[in-house]
Amino acid sequence: MSSIPRDQWYVAAYGREIGQELFTRTICGESILFWRTRAGTVTAMSDRCVHRRFPLSQPPSRLVEDQVVCGYHGFTYGADGGCVAVPGQTRVPRTARLKSYPVVELDSFVWVWIGDPARADTARIPRAPWLDSPEYTTVSGMEPLQARFGLLVDNLMDLSHETYLHGGYIGTPEVAATPITTTVDEEAGIVHVSRHMDDAECPPFYSKSTGLTGRIMRWQDIEYTPPCLYKLHSRIAPLGVLPDADGGDPDAFHVEVVYAITPETEHSTHDFWAVARDFALDDQGVSDFLAEQNRTVVLQDVAALDVLERVIATEPAGYQELSINIDTGGLAARRMLAGLAGQGAPARQV
Amino acid sequence: MEPGRVPTRRGLLRVVWLPGSDLLQGTCHCGAVHVADGPVEVWEWLLGHPTGHNASTNPPPPDTPTGAARTDAGTVRTDAGAARTDAGMAGPDALSGAGAVR
Numbered sequence: 001m002s003s004i005p006r007d008q009w010y011v012a013a014y015g016r017e018i019g020q021e022l023f024t025r026t027i028c029g030e031s032i033l034f035w036r037t038r039a040g041t042v043t044a045m046s047d048r049c050v051h052r053r054f055p056l057s058q059p060p061s062r063l064v065e066d067q068v069v070c071g072y073h074g075f076t077y078g079a080d081g082g083c084v085a086v087p088g089q090t091r092v093p094r095t096a097r098l099k100s101y102p103v104v105e106l107d108s109f110v111w112v113w114i115g116d117p118a119r120a121d122t123a124r125i126p127r128a129p130w131l132d133s134p135e136y137t138t139v140s141g142m143e144p145l146q147a148r149f150g151l152l153v154d155n156l157m158d159l160s161h162e163t164y165l166h167g168g169y170i171g172t173p174e175v176a177a178t179p180i181t182t183t184v185d186e187e188a189g190i191v192h193v194s195r196h197m198d199d200a201e202c203p204p205f206y207s208k209s210t211g212l213t214g215r216i217m218r219w220q221d222i223e224y225t226p227p228c229l230y231k232l233h234s235r236i237a238p239l240g241v242l243p244d245a246d247g248g249d250p251d252a253f254h255v256e257v258v259y260a261i262t263p264e265t266e267h268s269t270h271d272f273w274a275v276a277r278d279f280a281l282d283d284q285g286v287s288d289f290l291a292e293q294n295r296t297v298v299l300q301d302v303a304a305l306d307v308l309e310r311v312i313a314t315e316p317a318g319y320q321e322l323s324i325n326i327d328t329g330g331l332a333a334r335r336m337l338a339g340l341a342g343q344g345a346p347a348r349q350v
Numbered sequence: 351m352e353p354g355r356v357p358t359r360r361g362l363l364r365v366v367w368l369p370g371s372d373l374l375q376g377t378c379h380c381g382a383v384h385v386a387d388g389p390v391e392v393w394e395w396l397l398g399h400p401t402g403h404n405a406s407t408n409p410p411p412p413d414t415p416t417g418a419a420r421t422d423a424g425t426v427r428t429d430a431g432a433a434r435t436d437a438g439m440a441g442p443d444a445l446s447g448a449g450a451v452r
Binding site for chain 1: 364374388
């Protein structure tokens with residue numbers, strides 16, 4: 001049985017990736033063709049010609065105005081996926097229609113619905129408003145991961161690994177040493193994990209971007225909305241500086257770290273990452289630094305998880321993991337994902 | 351959610367890693383509280399609602415020492431600190447009676 005939940009919204013791309021040319025990406029095992037129409041909207045449909053399955057993203061297939069022409073036999077489809085022309089005959093078969101996907105552009109992402117289109121409710125798309133807010137400056141990217149998406153969820157739900165895997169970048173001793181609070185909101189479908197370090201070493205990622213030196217307050221508040229969107233609300237402040245009673249927090253630095261965790265297949269994942277900050281908005285040097293640093297950190301995770309995937313794929317059945325306190329949030333996320341995938345909540349995945 | 355906030359509505363479950371200890375305190379939406387040695391046990395108990403959930407259960411004092419956990423029955427366990435494997439949940443009763451004193 002698949003571990004990938006269906007009837008869900010997934011991030012397929014950044015809006016900037018899709019222009020008036022053919023673009024393809026495999027999402028949850030489905031090859032999807034995208035392009036941006038002349039009116040500016042993004043289309044999403046199957047990347048397989050209904051005739052002989054030739055990929056419509058593959059040259060010599062081409063986009064002619066707002067129609068895609070199959071490079072094999074010339075079947076031609078409109079932006080809604082309907083076939084408008086076939087070679088050698090005037091009658092277009094009634095069933096000549098590409099599967100189309102509900103698609104929404106939001107917060108710089110292109111979201112696509114995988115599942116029954118009748119159940120696609122755009123109100124269920126989790127938000128990351130910082131990513132295209134003028135009050136934040138954002139750097140972002142996507143790294144291919146040759147590992148199942150659940151391994152990335154495990155990774156991001158337990159940030160104690162920063163201390164060991166990302167030392168010298170974002171990891172300091174306090175991350176692994178500080179207790180967490182985990183909250184599951186079953187009705188909203190969100191797992192929260194909070195780690196508030198009130199006296200911590202400032203890692204280079206933050207010292208060089210904020211200018212803070214010495215010890216700091218570092219708060220990490222995770223908000224994961226399975227299956228796809230993960231947000232880390234990161235607050236960095238001088239020692240003893242707390243938010244105001246009215247909720248204002250003018251003396252702290254805020255970084256919203258956003259991941260979109262999109263299964264490509266059962267054993268590979270699109271690892272979208274973004275870092276939005278509310279300081280040094282116009283400082284290109286800070287943007288370049290954070291982009292390079294975060295990409296390096298993501299690639300450290302990718303290297304580790306790629307290895308882990310190979311280990312899991314080749315091990316004998318029946319391996320039993322050991323979970324400790326740091327895994328409290330990760331276990332909650334696993335259980336929620338299993339429920340979404342229709343697997344119930346196997347005892348070992350609670 | 352801020353660490354100090356207490357669940358107040360249905361569907362909200364919270365697990366606090368008690369400061370200065372290796373213990374996890376689970377609070378159910380019904381108000382029941384249970385202290386466990388690890389995450390597998392605390393989720394078993396929370397998801398087992400209402401089995402073993404007694405809203406009058408008293409949470410442990412903040413200075414509960416590492417190595418001892420108060421159970422629902424108020425007894426003090428002495429096997430704390432021993433990591434519990436996920437395999438321990440694989441049995442047929444994995445999600446039932448999780449809050450019972452063992």
